[in-house]
Amino acid sequence: MNTKKRLIIAMTGATGAIYGVRMLQILQTLPDWESHLVISSAGLVNLKYELEMDKAELYALADVTHGINDIASPIASGSFKTEGVVVAPCSMKTLAAIAHGFGDNLISRSADVALKERRKTVLIPRETPLNLAHIRNMAAVTEMGGIIYPPMPAFYNKTDSMRAMVDEGVGRILDMYGISVEGLYKPWTGLGNNEI
Ligand SMILES: Cc1cc2nc3c(=O)[nH]c(=O)nc-3n(C[C@H](O)[C@H](O)[C@H](O)COP(=O)(O)O)c2cc1C
Structure with a gap:
């Protein structure tokens, strides 16, 4: 019997493939x-462009991989127990699909399943600036219980390293699933000034 906790990492074609890779x-x-990976075809394009990684290299980071069109995959069903899904990064197209329950591929379907089963669903949407459709879709996902976690750095950490900025987001999102990894980010502890 599998006693491991399962987390679905879904990667789309928004810029920010590093978020999915660091999670894995x-x-x-x-x-x-146990990580379950699914990546869209646009996600693979960006993976290659941004990180010079191919599908085989990415797949090697995951415990279990699923084809984007495999709607018969276990993660397409709520009967397959998982702790939820992180869409990292999440394109505006996939955000729209999730916001409207449009399960046309395994990413939108697995997020749809997580939301209906009330499992933690975190989206890392990457777009700027935002149009009203983007904002409304984020609101819809939030109303369904999903969490919108834009990849915005905490500037107070005063880093000039992209890796540190990514790890801060990754660390905070994993915390939401009860995964605390030492050293990914420094929680804010205050300024130590009780005179303010
Ligand atoms: C280099 C590159 C960067 C992109 N960045 C974004 C982005 O940040 N946000 C976004 O919504 N779409 C972005 N796109 C467009 C998406 O890849 C495109 O809308 C695609 O259809 C998304 O499909 P998917 O959600 O199935 O992966 C980018 C495309 C390319 C080639």
Whole structure:
């Protein structure tokens, strides 16, 4: 019997493939967790362009991989127990599909399943500026219980490293699933000034 907790990492064609990759790399170090990866065809294009990684290299980071069109996959059903899904990064197209329950591929379907089963669903949407459709779709996902986590850095961390900015977001999102990884980010502890 599988006693590991399962987390679905879904990667789309928004810029920010590094978010999905870092999630998978960190899950690889956690023996109690099993990562389930699904990536869209646009996601693969960006993976190659941004990180010079191909599908085989990405698949090697995941415990289980699923084809984007495999709607017969276990993660397409609520009967397959998972802790939820992180869409990292999430394009505006996939955001729209999730917001409207349009399960035309395994990413939108697995998010649809997570939302209907009331499992944690975190989207890392990447677009700027936002039009009203984007904002309304984010509101719709939030109303359904999903969490919108835009990849915005905490400037107070005063870093000039992209890796540190990504790890801060990744660390905070994994925290939401009860996964605390030492060293990914420094929680804010105040300024120590009780005179303010
Ligand atoms: C280099 C590159 C960067 C892109 N960045 C974004 C982005 O940040 N946000 C977005 O919504 N779409 C972005 N797109 C467009 C999406 O890839 C496109 O809308 C695609 O249809 C999304 O499909 P998917 O959600 O199935 O992956 C980008 C495309 C390319 C080639």
